Amino acid sequence: MALLEIKNLHARIGDTDILHGINLTINRGEVHAIMGPNGSGKSTLSYVLSGRNGYEITEGDILLDGESLLEMEADERARAGMFLAFQYPVELPGVGGMAFLRAAVNARLREQGEDEVDQLGFVKLVRAKATELGIKDDMLKRAVNVGFSGGEKKRYEILQMALLNPSIAILDETDSGLDVDALKIVSEGVNSQRGPEIGMVVITHYQRLLSHIVPDFVHILSAGKIIKTGDKSLALDVEENGYTDLMENANVA
């Protein structure tokens, strides 16, 4: 069975239709890149998949392991294995980082019918994963994302992904705001989590992320539809020629 199936997905915010019938099937072990120009619906797609309020799905369905997600709230989807790495991770003043991570991990463990982690064991686990991502101890003690640089916020997203062990991860413009070194660390963090059990959707405007996180499939999103699908060479094609040609060809087609 496919891990994630997006079937003829139409979505709108208020009176504005944004997604116009997206079809996409992701199997375990696959990494799919979704590329597109600004305003093509990339972020909307990530929010609709993760269950953010305010988006209306007018047609179609999203299935995770064969189960429709449409009636599930964001937290239920997350506990079922969905993870969204935010383009702009949210600062939560006053919410302690460790308490936040532990609440998230315990929510997922409870859902899976497993024992919650004890505090000491959890701190050890977090420290080990954090070290791999170059996250300093003092960052872990701060309030969630407060006082973090852009690169630190992205690393913290990948840390959460590593701790939550999702079955499907959506990385929304994870490369935005990263310098070359930070991009490398974040990409290594993502790559270390690739495996036969997880599916990934890497949403990006630029090709550069995809030379670090090499996708199995590349889809071009334009005006709320996937207009072309290919392998990693399609990303290079975009890099070379831009989106305009592809969009024009799609219109002709």
Place this chain on the structure above:
Amino acid sequence: MSPDTITLSSVQNRAQERFTESGWPAKKSEAWKYTSLDALASASPQPANDISGAVAMPAGIAGQQSRLVFQGGLFRDDLSDALPAGVQLVMLGEDERALAAIDEIGASDNLVPRLTVAKMTAGISLRVAQGIVVDRPIMLQFVGGAPATASHPVIHIDVGDAAHLAYAEHHETDNGLSAPFIVVRVGGGATLDHIKLQLESATTQHLGLTCLSLGERADVNSMSLSLGGALSRLETHVRLDGEYGELGLSSIYLGKNNQHHDMTTRVAHEVANCNSRQIIRGVLDDKARGVFQGQVRVAPHAQKTDGQQMSRALLLSRDAEADAKPELEIFADDVVCSHGATVGELDETHLFYLRSRGIDEAEARAMLIDAFLIEAVAEIRHQGFADLFSPFLSGWQVPRKG
């Protein structure tokens, strides 16, 4: 009786005359603009003269305090603990200085010092001798009572020069009206840690006034929580009378259903070089209403005053309402004073971020409410008081899972 002699009955008689003259606050009275006492004035619960209600002793700081128990407004010496060495308890009538201070406050136009002194149900005076450090907090516990009765305890506390006192007030009565009047003189170089827990029954109206005066280099850290009661007003007046005084005066109110919480403070910087800092946080659900009125007055010669005040309210429901009225009256020119008041809702983006990590809505909201309050909670200096305080905040919220 010589004209110089001040007696409890003369002070009470004057309070009664003043109350008869001024009566309940008029509707258009500026100080009572947001809080109506009409229901109270018409119900007019009578001062308790018998012990009533059960004494369910609230938990304190396990085995670490000296309790003074007031049942339905009456002092229960027999249920109270012995006080630490250096702390003296006398009946109010035996303390002329305390009576004079109380009488003087009653002369200015205010409700509680008149009503409560006139109808006094218990009056005690506590004196902490000069230089004495009271490690074990004194807990004033107000319990019991009945809906038809009113409790009017009058308490004077004198913290001697260079002494240290920690005292807590725990108000959990079933009285129709609970109107404590507490006057505290903090001597030169003395420190005071104080918390007040307003956990009255759902039908109680609580009108409390605490008046503090600070001598030179006195240092006060005070936190109030207003959580119970149908209608409550926690009013605090502070006079900084000696230079280099330090005042931390913070409060939290949590309202549900039709509760009305009024936090009113009046801080007077009478002399130079004093600091005052107020952090107020309110969370209101259902149709609850919250009021913060904060007056900071800086006298003409009170230069180098630093007076800060920040009030924030969080509305969890469309029907909840928060009003804030900060007032700065500054007559000195070399001062740093600021105030701010905000009213807001939980941020949808914050909620979504937490929920996208699998944290359910109730827990996510609880985490954000805790985060909203944490800055005020962090103001509590006394660790035992902080430990006593925090469970009421989490207990107020929707029960958490796991």
